[in-house]
Amino acid sequence: MISTQQLELFDGATLKVLDANNTQFGLALPAIRMLVRQFGFNASETEMVDTLEYLTGKGLVKEVSKTLAKAFRNWKITDAGRQYLDENNL
DSSP, X not given: OOOHHHHHHHHHHHHHHXXXXXXXXXXXXXXXXXXXXXXXXXXXXXXXHHHHHXXXXXXXXXXXXXXXXXXXOEEEEOHHHHHHHXXXXX
């Protein structure tokens, strides 16, 4: 079972990954999963989607609208997400 502290660290790692990708296109799930490994997390696809949807609900992340290939979801950090990182020294 994952502790609350580990979940908080995982959320922070996810935000850091998205913050490093400062493009209009965002990142797809496989890329995010691969990049959070540098922080010591080996998240399953389900865990990653749950985290991204949680962060989206908090307004820290947003799903990027796509005209084509809508089956492949991409996410990017919001201004509120960047502010969260700054305020928490992450």
